[in-house]
Amino acid sequence: xxxxxxxxxxxxxxxxxxxxxxxxxxxxxxxxxxxxxxxxxxxxxxxxxxxxxxxxxxxxxxxxxxxxxxxxxxxxxxxxxxxxxxxxxxxxxxxxxxxxxxxxxxxxxxxxxxxxxxxxxxxxxxxxxxxxxxxxxxxxxxxxxxxxxxxxxxxxxxxxxxxxxxxxxxxxxxxxxxxxxxxxxxxxxxxxxxxxxxxxxxxxxxxxxxxxxxxxxxxxxxxxxxxxxxxxxxxxxxxxxxxxxxxx
Amino acid sequence: xxxxxxxxxxxxxxxxxxxxxxxxxxxxxxxxxxxxxxxxxxxxxxxxxxxxxxxxxxxxxxxxxxxxxxxxxxxxxxxxxxxxxxxxxxxxxxxxxxxxxxxxxxxxxxxxxxxxxxxxxxxxxxxxxxxxxxxxxxxxxxxxxxxxxxxxxxxxxxxxxxxxxxxxxxxxxxxxxxxxxxxxxxxxxxxxxxxxxxxxxxxxxxxxxxxxxxxxxxxxxxxxxxxxxxxxxxxxxxxxxxxxxxxxxxxxxxxxxxxxxxxxxxxxxxxxxxxxxxxxxxxxxxxxxxxxxxxxxxxxxxxx
Numbered sequence: 387x388x389x390x391x392x393x394x395x396x397x398x399x400x401x402x403x404x405x406x407x408x409x410x411x412x413x414x415x416x417x418x419x420x421x422x423x424x425x426x427x428x429x430x431x432x433x434x435x436x437x438x439x440x441x442x443x444x445x446x447x448x449x450x451x452x453x454x455x456x457x458x459x460x461x462x463x464x465x466x467x468x469x470x471x472x473x474x475x476x477x478x479x480x481x482x483x484x485x486x487x488x489x490x491x492x493x494x495x496x497x498x499x500x501x502x503x504x505x506x507x508x509x510x511x512x513x514x515x516x517x518x519x520x521x522x523x524x525x526x527x528x529x530x531x532x533x534x535x536x537x538x539x540x541x542x543x544x545x546x547x548x549x550x551x552x553x554x555x556x557x558x559x560x561x562x563x564x565x566x567x568x569x570x571x572x573x574x575x576x577x578x579x580x581x582x583x584x585x586x587x588x589x590x591x592x593x594x595x596x597x598x599x600x601x602x603x604x605x606x607x608x609x610x611x612x613x614x615x616x617x618x619x620x621x622x623x624x625x626x627x628x629x630x631x632x633x634x
Numbered sequence: 635x636x637x638x639x640x641x642x643x644x645x646x647x648x649x650x651x652x653x654x655x656x657x658x659x660x661x662x663x664x665x666x667x668x669x670x671x672x673x674x675x676x677x678x679x680x681x682x683x684x685x686x687x688x689x690x691x692x693x694x695x696x697x698x699x700x701x702x703x704x705x706x707x708x709x710x711x712x713x714x715x716x717x718x719x720x721x722x723x724x725x726x727x728x729x730x731x732x733x734x735x736x737x738x739x740x741x742x743x744x745x746x747x748x749x750x751x752x753x754x755x756x757x758x759x760x761x762x763x764x765x766x767x768x769x770x771x772x773x774x775x776x777x778x779x780x781x782x783x784x785x786x787x788x789x790x791x792x793x794x795x796x797x798x799x800x801x802x803x804x805x806x807x808x809x810x811x812x813x814x815x816x817x818x819x820x821x822x823x824x825x826x827x828x829x830x831x832x833x834x835x836x837x838x839x840x841x842x843x844x845x846x847x848x849x850x851x852x853x854x855x856x857x858x859x860x861x862x863x864x865x866x867x868x869x870x871x872x873x874x875x876x877x878x879x880x881x882x883x884x885x886x887x888x889x890x891x892x893x894x895x896x897x898x899x900x901x902x903x904x905x906x907x908x909x910x911x912x913x914x915x916x917x918x919x920x921x922x923x924x925x926x927x928x929x930x931x932x933x934x935x936x937x938x
Contacts, residue, residue, distance in 0.1 A: 388741055395738035399731060406726040470722035478688055478718070479739040479782075480711040 392481050393489050400493035404459070413454040414501035418447045419508050426513050441516060444509040445601035446569050449531065449594045451501040453569070455494050456535035457560045461542035463490065465552040468543065474634045483633070495532060502528070518603030527600045527609075531593035534616040537623025538589050544630035567591040568598075589619045637664040639786055639817050640685060645694035647680050654680040655691070656841035662786075667808065667818040669832030669849075671825060671924065673936050677841040678821045679719050682788050685819070686716055699785060712741055715784035717775045719791040719821070725764035729755055729774050732763065733781055740782035749777045753807060769800030776807050787811055790821040805831055825924035825936060829853075835924065839932050853922050856930040860900055861920050862892040867913035871906070878902050 404410055425443045430436070467473045476486050509515035517524060539559075546552035564570050566580055567590040573581045585591045596612040606613070640662035647655040654677045662668045670678045683689040685696060687703030687710055696703055701710040723732050730746050737743035750756045753773040758766060766774065772792060779787050789808060793801040808831055812818050822828055828835050829849045837845040837852070845852055859880075866872075866888050876883045880895030881903065894900045900919055907914060928936050 392739050395735055399727070399735045402731070403724055403726050467724065470724070471718050471720065472723055474688065475716065475718055475721050475723075475778075476739070478686055478711060478716040479736060480708045480741070481739045482708075 389482065389485055393485050393492075396476075396481075396486060396489035397493045397496075400463075400490055401496060404493060404497050407459075410459050410497070413458065414451055414497055415504055417454075418451050418501060418505045421447055421450070422505065422509060422513070437514065437516070440509060440513040441518070441602055442572065442598065444505065444515045445597040446594055447505055448502045448528070449567075449590060449597055450564065450569050451498055451505065452528075452532050452535055452593060453560070453564070453590050455498045456532070456539045457542070457563075458556050459497070460490070460494050460536055461539055461546070461552055461556060462549065463494075464540075464543040465546055465549050468632065468634060469549060471634065477633055487631075491536060494536065498532060517601055519600045519605075523606045524597075524600045527596045527606070527613075530613065530616050530620070531596055534620035534623060535589060535593055537627060538619050540623055540627035541630070544627070544632065563588050563590055568594040589616075592616050592619070638662070639664050639699055640668075640819075641695070641697045642685070643695040645681070645684060645696060646692045647677075647684055647689060648692050653841055655684065658694075658838075658841070658843050660836055660843060660846055662817060662819065664817055665812060665815060666833040667812050667820055667831050669828040669835035670819065670821045670838055671828045671835055672823065672838035672928075674823055676823075676838045678823075678838050679790055681838065682790060682819060682821050686714065686788055687711065688716075712782060713785050715779035715782060715787040715816075717772075717779040717787075717789050717792060719794075721775060722771065723763045723774070725762060727763050728760050729763065729766070729777075730759040732774065733777060736778050736781045743782050744780070749780060752780075752810075753777045754803070767800075769796050769803065772796065772800070772804060773807070776804070776811075780811065784816065786817045786819065788819045788821070791823070792820070793822070793824060793827060801827075823936070825928065829924045837924075837928060837931065839928075844931050845927065849924055852924060852927045856922060856927050859893060859895045859922075860897070861922070862890075862894060862900060862903060862917070863920070864890050864892075864914045864917040866890050871910050871912050874906055874910070875903060878906065 422443060426436070426440060430439055464473075473486070477483065506515070542552055542555050542559075546555055566576065566585050567588045568585065569590065573585055573591070576585065592612045592615045596609055596616060599609045599612070600606070638661050642661070643659045645655055645658045646653065656677070658681060670681060672678055680689060684691045685698055685703060687707040690704055698710055699713050701713075703710055727735070729750060733746040733749060737746065746759070747756070750759050753776050755770060755773050755777065758770060763771065763774070776789075776792070779789070792808070793804045796804065805827065808818060808820060820828065820832060832849060834846065834848055835852060836843045845855075847855070869885065869888065872883060872885060872890070875881060875890075875892065878899060880899040882893040884891040884893075892903055894903065925936050
């Protein structure tokens with residue numbers, strides 16, 4: 387009971403702090419919807435079939451939301467809390483380290499879910515996006531994508547000593563990755579050598595493949611490869627984090 | 635019979651070749667304010683963090699409230715309050731929210747309102763942490779250290795970086811914490827603070843306790859006598875002053891420092907000055923302080 391009460395309070399406090407961070411709110415709620423609008427109103431070629439484009443863009447932008455949580459929000463929060471000794475102070479109270487970390491993960495997960503829900507509502511209501519696959523397997527794929535990306539980018543707080551350094555690393559990773567992983571540009575439009583030798587080694591690429599496949603109605607069985615790769619990334623991320631995580 | 639709340643025996647904490655705490659033993663009694671003082675880098679923080687269970691000692695024996703911080707960490711943390719050196723909180727957390735958060739982490743906790751009132755932050759309850767002044771942040775960290783109504787409270791460099799007025803306010807809060815029946819461990823590099831507040835003081839230098847006693851006994855122990863400082867117009871009197879028994883004179887320009895064995899010697903110095911119709915000003919007599927104790931024990935100044 388005690389653990390549950392700690393967990394709920396830590397999570398709700400973290401959520402409250404999240405919504406007071408303008409940048410996090412911007413990237414989770416505003417930017418994805420803006421990109422959706424931009425794609426559908428500005429960038430879309432006149433002869434392009436709108437229903438195909440919207441059903442490509444919607445799952446891609448969902449991965450953008452997951453990635454901004456995984457690459458920016460979670461690592462920045464950890465580095466900041468570590469630098470101000472807030473993590474250490476929490477550890478000095480009767481709370482288990484796992485409770486602290488899982489509450490941080492859940493709060494970011496909830497924020498991501500809300501961002502994705504907002505994007506989905508706009509995509510469906512304004513641009514007639516259509517989830518062709520089953521909602522349940524789509525949600526399962528989303529949870530997997532979130533967990534593996536959140537886990538693998540925990541290497542950022544392990545490497546970064548200061549908040550400035552963490553922000554620099556996040557930016558250096560984020561933008562190239564967004565272009566080479568199929569979020570902004572479909573993989574088949576990228577130069578062949580990038581699509582073949584770079585994209586497959588970016589974890590986010592596999593999240594994009596999975597989310598797009600599920601959104602467009604491919605059965606989960608056809609996506610086994612992506613699921614296994616993401617599970618592998620999740621395990622790798624957790625092992626690295628467990629070995630390198632620093633409380634101070 | 636005084637109850638012992640902390641027992642430390644032969645505590646060693648090393649990081650590779652660096653020995654931060656080098657064989658420390660002491661006891662802390664119930665309801666005292668126990669000072670751990672010494673220069674920066676002496677190992678004070680490492681020492682208390684071993685007591686708090688935040689660091690695992692390399693070797694040695696620790697009991698806090700009869701609990702082993704390593705083996706019974708969770709149980710112990712219910713009973714102690716912690717304020718960390720340079721510990722801060724997220725910028726956008728409100729004072730009341732921080733208290734409510736930590737209250738939820740303990741099985742027994744005090745309501746936020748009265749705690750905020752106690753540390754004089756009731757009107758700041760809904761202000762963000764980053765909008766509080768340095769003193770207000772430290773008040774909040776005191777309130778957070780008291781949120782579980784602990785039996786033992788650790789304050790680490792509570793007043794560092796604060797202006798004198800805020801510092802005095804902190805001192806009042808440390809005293810009232812003890813008056814509320816708690817035992818207080820006060821880590822500071824500020825000797826005046828230790829001298830004023832602490833019942834007993836452990837002086838730490840290079841990971842060792844070099845002296846441990848009440849501030850009064852420590853000061854009496856160094857046999858420093860009294861010190862006179864004054865500004866002399868005419869230095870011709872100096873030789874005569876040097877001839878007074880129990881008197882050591884140091885001249886720096888026209889600033890004179892005279893180390894006197896006792897009150898009688900001070901009177902004699904005054905008499906000599908008067909008899910010779912000397913022109914002097916800024917005459918002060920001071921007792922030795924813990925700073926002098928540190929100097930006499932370790933042979934170096936507290937601040938370099």
